[in-house]
Each structure stands twice: as C-alpha cells, then as structure tokens.
Amino acid sequence: MALVKVYVNYKKSILNPEAQAVNNALQRLGYEDIEDVKLGKYFELTVADGKSKADLDAEINEICDKLLANYNMENYHYEIDETEAAK
Incomplete structure (x- = not known):
C-alpha cells in the first residue's frame, strides 16, 4: 500500500481572502514577523499495491x-x- 499526500494551493495570481484574514489576525495578535499565509487543501489517498511508480x-x-x-x-x-x- 502507498499513502499519497496531496497539497492544493491557490496560484499566486489568485486572491485568497481567507488566508488574508488569517494573516491580518496574526498581525493583530502581535506576530509581525509573519509575512504571508497560504491556505489550501490537504488530501490523503491510500492506494492498493500493484501499480508501477x-x-x-x-x-x-x-x-x-x-x-x-x-x-x-x-x-x-x-x-x-x-x-x-x-502502519
């Protein structure tokens, strides 16, 4: 078996208001060293054996x-x- 971890994020040219809201909240909480926040999706796929790479x-x-x-x-x-x- 294989575990495939897939990460999906917006392209740089796409506005992400949720990530901007998190970034703004971090700034208000005093984390001025945080310059940018990326927000995306994460998937785990469990795949049966038997396929080549x-x-x-x-x-x-x-x-x-x-x-x-x-x-x-x-x-x-x-x-x-x-x-x-x-595992």
Whole structure:
C-alpha cells in the first residue's frame, strides 16, 4: 500500500481572502514577523499495491486534474509514501 499526500494551493495570481484574514489576525495578535499565509487543501489517498511508480503518478495526476484541484485557480503537488500506509 502507498499513502499519497496531496497539497492544493491557490496560484499566486489568485486572491485568497481567507488566508488574508488569517494573516491580518496574526498581525493583530502581535506576530509581525509573519509575512504571508497560504491556505489550501490537504488530501490523503491510500492506494492498493500493484501499480508501477509511473502508473501511480499518472493516476494521481489524473485524480488531481479531474477532481481535487481547479487548474484555473490552483496548483497541486503530492508525495508518495509507500511505507507510511502500512502502519
């Protein structure tokens, strides 16, 4: 089994009012050293054994492109951990 961790964030050109609100709140709380906040989505996918690395990469990219990320507004990246899913 493999555990795939998918991270989805807005592209730099997209306004993210929720992240701006968190950043403003941090500033009001006295955390002036925080310059920027990114807010996004996180997914964990547990995948059964049996696929090659290339096939798994292709499947995860397809899932992200079709469902998890809006390619007009968001970027994504993922990590595949084949040992963590076995725990």
